[in-house]
Amino acid sequence: MSMSVRAEAEEYHSKDFEWETLEQEIENNPSLHYHFLPFPSSQQQQQQKTLNDSDAWRKFHNRHSAGRFFKERRYLLKEFPELVSCGESSKLLEVGCGSGSTILPILHGNKDIIVYACDCSSEILERTKEFVGASDIASVKNRFFPFYCDFCTTGFPDWLACNYCRGSQPQKQHDCFSDVEEINIPQLTYLSRESGSSIGGVDFVTLIFTLSAVPLQGMPTALIECYSVLKPGGLLFFRDYGLYDMTMLRFQPDQRVGFREYMRSDGTRSYFFSLDAVRNLFVGVGFIEVELEYCCVKSLNRRNAKSMQRVWIHGKFKKPM
Template sequence: MSEEETKYFSKDFEWEEVREEVEKNLSLRYHLVPFESSTPLSSPSSSLANQSEAWKSFHNRHSSGRFFKERRYLLKEFPELLSFHEYSKVLEVGCGNGSTVLPILRGKQSSAVYACDCSKEALDRAKEMIDAADGILIKDRFHPFVCDFSRNGFPKWLVCDSCRRDSLQKHRDFLSDGNKSEGMELNKLSSNKDHCCIGVLDFVTLIFTLSSLPFQKMPTALEECISVLKPGGLLLFRDYGLYDMTMLRFPLEQRVGFREYMRSDGTLSSFFCLDTVRDLFVGAGFIVLELEYCCIKSVNRQNGKQMRRVWVHGKFQKPL
């Protein structure tokens, strides 16, 4: 990656500049104060059900797919997807219309991508987009399935209980015995003798997905993600960062938690600082490999105004 490309995709400006401006602006102070409410956002069952329905409605309204653009920056930000072993298995969580899946399938002709979303309509659009893609045949390597992983977990045909237990035991052995088990063959964990599942995965991608969950459900969701990764597998993460332009545009009445906001269509959006992301992933058992703000300037083509976007970029590894 050239120096110019690196600058474009990560550091058009410094996050501290935005932080200083926001914290000095009294009109934006309501974003910073602790949130107090007698009616918390999420009861264990109803809020998640409402979120699933809200996102299904969202994808129905944007069924043409024009709302989303193919994330062509993905392989530059996460080159591991290209450099890993030949027949890698990737799980894209919350794939929407396939804007993340398509560049992965195009980038490596031997990778298999499993992709889930709570919306069947979104998956239908993703399949249509994959089927219509130019170039090499990729549809046979694309495996979409409906799943609300934050409520029900991943299906057992993806990773069965036996593979999960083996992977978890390997993780516990590492924690208790240090590096003694490092030399064992990791392929044994995905040998899948009964062929009841595809086995543990090389990669999980969470691209603008975690922020759509109520904060109190995020730890469980990340524990589910680490349980389907093989030891040494990577979770690749990008999501909304603290003081992103979108956050600052939310009015006070749409604030439903600390750095949590409800859009008018009922969908949820959270905005992360680095410390929060680190605590969530370490708490789930991950090792932090990379964690930083991506600060990118873009231009609104309609009015010519510059927009400052802040995203969080992260790479996290399941311990060997």
């Protein structure tokens, strides 16, 4: 590991202001009270019936397929140093990879990690392959495996983790592959259907600004899927929108589709998490909480020279041994 990468992984900045101070300011502002109103359950159920989130996100990725919409998330090496220091041939599953803004810094920062990356948009996956293939990352061909998956609807494929792996039972040698260098995804998918073969689960899962795009009632099922493909002792790294983030306050009353849940004009949704909401979701499906906090960071909008108060959730959760 290079000195520069090590330095990036050693420091992590997350506190420009106190979340409790922001909470008081927001809740004392009458113009923002509509954010705290209860949302009628009957109205929310009707909203959910008319929404197709996967289609909305596919269209979103098609519009932004050039990849300029996102910047590389290099801060993840600071936020989750395990991604840099993990052992040789450790396996990571990136859920909702988008254009590769999470994948690229991880592949750069760790020359041995193996990354599986999925998304519900086949178009953006092709673009991600191009971005990663055009990079100067060492041995990327043998360390990066993108695949199409709408995990909230269909779950993860069997080749990722067989029934033995998902049940945390002892793995049979002929059921699971430990070396993926000569395995291609289409062949492995075929093998899994015919013989139950799999890669044996993954050591890490990253959910980076992905869970907030899932309908609230579907979040537990989504997390159960992530839990099932993690090896015992494996870690899930979580970063997403926090309660009272600047983007939440910009939504208008008619964009609410649930409590703390909003719909953009393009049909994509966003949920804004409190610490308790995240804790209840993850612990409720079996995870052990390792780290959980608000990240409160001020950033400058260069266009209008205004300071923006961003709130994100940082979480690290472990699957029990």
